[in-house]
Amino acid sequence: MTRVGVNGYGTIGKRVADAVAAQPDMELVGVTKTSPDYGAEAAIRRGYDLYAAIDDRVDEFEAAGLTVSGTLANLLDAVDVIVDCAPSGIGERNQPVYEAHDTPAVYQGGEDADIADASFNARASGDEVVGADSLRVVSCNSTGLSRILAPLDEEFGVEKSRVTLVRRGGDPSETDRGPINDVIPDPTTIPSHHGPDVNEILPDIDIDTAALKAPMTAMHTHSVNVTLDTETSAEAVRDLLSEQSRVFQIPEQAGIDGAGTLKDYASDLGRPRGDIWENCVWEKSVSVEGRDLYLFQNVHQEADVVPENVDAIRTIATDVSRSESVARTNEVLGVGFDSLLADGGSVQAPMTADD
Amino acid sequence: MTRVGVNGYGTIGKRVADAVAAQPDMELVGVTKTSPDYGAEAAIRRGYDLYAAIDDRVDEFEAAGLTVSGTLANLLDAVDVIVDCAPSGIGERNQPVYEAHDTPAVYQGGEDADIADASFNARASGDEVVGADSLRVVSCNSTGLSRILAPLDEEFGVEKSRVTLVRRGGDPSETDRGPINDVIPDPTTIPSHHGPDVNEILPDIDIDTAALKAPMTAMHTHSVNVTLDTETSAEAVRDLLSEQSRVFQIPEQAGIDGAGTLKDYASDLGRPRGDIWENCVWEKSVSVEGRDLYLFQNVHQEADVVPENVDAIRTIATDVSRSESVARTNEVLGVGFDSLLADGGSVQAPMTADD
Known part of the structure; x- marks a missing residue:
């Protein structure tokens, strides 16, 4: 004990x-x-x-x-x-x-x-x-990046990674934080500390990070580009990510369209404090152009x-x-989402929270 | 059953x-x-x-x-x-x-x-x-108003009530709502529907309501004025409100300064979805000038x-x-907060969520 x-x-x-x-x-x-x-x-x-x-x-x-x-x-x-x-x-x-x-x-x-x-x-x-x-x-953002870069490097090799982090201005309980109506380069110099911080975990990964702060409180959002050593497909990347126990791929058909609905889903599943311990990769965003992989992921800064x-x-x-x-x-x-929604399920109408 | x-x-x-x-x-x-x-x-x-x-x-x-x-x-x-x-x-x-x-x-x-x-x-x-x-x-706002106006009328008599409702623009899961950078008179005509709606519950209460929408998602905030029939004291009003099972008076010394910390407190207490079923009256805001009572209260639109x-x-x-x-x-x-914090407890330093 x-x-x-x-x-x-x-x-x-x-x-x-x-x-x-x-x-x-x-x-x-x-x-x-x-x-x-x-x-x-x-x-x-x-x-x-x-x-x-x-x-x-x-x-x-x-x-x-x-x-x-x-x-x-x-x-x-x-x-x-x-x-x-x-x-x-x-x-x-x-x-x-x-x-x-x-x-x-x-x-x-x-x-x-x-x-x-x-x-x-x-x-x-x-x-x-x-x-x-x-x-x-390491910080929530560096944690979120390390969790996907490690398997990508092991499976495909990472030649170079470039990430823009659109960070929440403050936590929901931090009533005095900002910005309230702007997106702030923070820091204005590139790289932000996140790249070097990822290198504390993965010293051989070549990564540049640019960071902003935005007027929102629920989660951080990462726009991720990884130039891989080898060509692959979006499907292969999705399969790889689906094997990571702390990565959740948001199903296209779930009607989840932002941090608000994402956290609502977590609360619906009975998560304490609505916490999301996993990286949340937008399944539909995973795309590959030649050796260039692109994806969006959200990170719950309070929980991951x-x-x-x-x-x-x-x-x-x-x-x-x-x-x-x-x-x-x-x-x-209880880490790990296991969506019941079948692949290819069709949600035809846009959803509202009160539907 | x-x-x-x-x-x-x-x-x-x-x-x-x-x-x-x-x-x-x-x-x-x-x-x-x-x-x-x-x-x-x-x-x-x-x-x-x-x-x-x-x-x-x-x-x-x-x-x-x-x-x-x-x-x-x-x-x-x-x-x-x-x-x-x-x-x-x-x-x-x-x-x-x-x-x-x-x-x-x-x-x-x-x-x-x-x-x-x-x-x-x-x-x-x-x-x-x-x-x-x-x-x-009745709606969340009308519910919140009825809960305090009924006991105030029974105890002191309500001559007239005037309320400004600063409403959340949308729920946390409503990612498409606004405003995002404004406070909107909504409706611009006075009264808003809330006054008449309260009269569906309390037909004899004289109430005017003015409503706005603001760029926030967590809760509504009411600025309440009630001209009472009789003079009283803030302490008597607080005592009256403390007897209402669905009214929570936010202790001055709790370090709660807005909807963010209020909902954080609810989550800390293990409330499902961080829900707050009670009116949340800011204890320190309760004040009486002659027969005029003033107070702020928050209403959790998803839960009350x-x-x-x-x-x-x-x-x-x-x-x-x-x-x-x-x-x-x-x-x-489990409706009803019962704060452990002693009256007059002293929180001297401003709190941050990470203290």
């Missing part, structure tokens, strides 16, 4: 906590919050022990009526692995604290790559992650790294193989 | 179906869809029998790989009550079909008031709904009518009292 703590109970932390608590081979010892807000209340309601992320704020929680089990230091001493889910850059400040407590750590992709022994993606990482004392799960965190914990703390860990994580969380 | 069918499995229909299926005294016989899209697939996955809303489309479902149990006519013959969750205006076309099958019906607020024997709100309707063969659950539909079914089909029905519905669905 691996004892796990989650430091930071925000968008990613709350989901990692739920995923860890669901694993039969893991024990969620507790989670931290910096302040007693609705998220802290919700953690307690879920039965999670709450720790103050900042020592001198224990009184603040008590004043708000929320009981804390201790501070971050107490949590670190009680766990085998800490998952750092603090905002970008705070993980760097936390690192010496974890090391002082001799607690192995999983970091998120908002931190620099050198914070950990290796960067991590369950599908695409090499053996450099074995035996690591700390791992960094969650199963990766679970696998990173196992990689650090156990001898369970990566493939076995992925299988376990998928099984417990 | 009341046998219930749901005609139309869109935004409202899917939620009503789930709510009916959860009631121990009801049986969900089946739901209809017009086409075999992702929603139809999800209905089958949830174990609901699927019926073709349009007779000659059965083949279309079969071609898509989805098994249907029959057509709308078959469903109507098998139920005690049909809940019409078709898009606005389609209920009117469905009415003669229901009547031909002698099937009592619950309609939604998108239909004209004269479609049913009476309009319905569980908290505010009078005895005119007793014995009705058909009921119309759902418990009302359950109560409307019981009102038509059983002798269960309205108060008993409300109690049962609330218990089964």
